[in-house]
Amino acid sequence: MNCLKFLELQEEDLPFVKDIYDYYTLNTTVVYSTEPVPMEDIKGFVPVGDPLYRSFMLITPEGEKCGFCYFNKFKPRAAFSVSVEITIYLKPGFEGRGYGSEALLRLEEYVRNGGFANIVALISGDNMVSRHLFEKCGYTCCGNIRNAARKFDRFLDLMFYQKLL
Helix, strand or coil: CCCCEEEECCHHHHHHHHHHHHHHHHHCCCCCCCCCCCHHHHHHHCCCCCCCCCEEEEECCCCCEEEEEEEEECCCCHHHHHEEEEEEEECCCCCCCCHHHHHHHHHHHHHHHCCCCEEEEEEECCCHHHHHHHHHCCCEEEEEEEEEEEECCEEEEEEEEEEEC
């Protein structure tokens, strides 16, 4: 543990974020976008410079950028202010090294220190790698919306995972 370096995401890091997001958009069902998203959309859901909702670049011990993670509002209404949605993306080729688990558990520390009570993750039903990661880190599957999306000519479930702090 504590192999990864967490650096606050800066505006100049967003092209790296977009490259990873576009890869998953075009090649997987991990995200439900069907076309690369404009940079303005990335800026809309990845918090940069927000004092409450945080985003981080993940750096390997060798100094390579290997992914990013963030937590943001779960829903915009004030009553949901106790909950956050958490997201982690690893750059292709960096899977299977324990970085996902480390990033998730370390990101939880920032969520906990922010005073939040509930972490939610929305995961594609066929994303067994992410589902296993979240389950291994103590998250519970608390819902499944069947056939919530359609991509690559397939219907996809949307799984809700949560961890109460």
